[in-house]
Amino acid sequence: MGTAPDYTHNINPEHALKYAIQNIRGDRAQIIEGVIEPVTPTWDHEAAAEAIRDQIKPRVRELGCVTGSGNLDLPGSPNWYVPDIAVVPADQAKGAGALLPDQTLLIVEVTSESNGDTDRVVKRKRYAEYGAPLYLLVDRVERSITLFSEPGHLGYTRAEGPHPFGSPIALPAPFDLSLDTTDL
Structure with missing residues (x-):
């Protein structure tokens, strides 16, 4: 009786995890420190993001940028984020499956009861590590806003x-x- 071949020696766990997250059917998901989390914002969460998006949109257009919640890869780590808002140059957004945090001009995260510490601590640290120039934290639990x-x-x-x-x-x-x- 033979043994089964071992294919695991050629598998890069980071790439495998990020490939899987990009091919999930249905809801979107992100990877936070190696843990897959669904992205399912509530309507009041979306309303807070929209209040910011509406205010920055004219200036974003002037800058030749777009706003969205596209994928952000953090290479070399088990992280793949879906921010509430990212502002990126329009030419970088075209055809991009994922961007890097340092390719953004601004990232906005709106906390929820379930992810507040992730946005306050983990994402703040990782966005800084990966060079996101501005990180705006809209903390709906604490009812505060901070720009890093x-x-x-x-x-x-x-x-x-x-x-x-x-x-x-x-x-x-x-x-x-x-x-x-006021309306966050």
């Missing part, structure tokens, strides 16, 4: 906030606009 900037391998070195909802928050260049956070 100046990314590095140890995290963001600058934080503007947390500010309570209703306080304006300034998005720096290239946006140069103030967000109204």
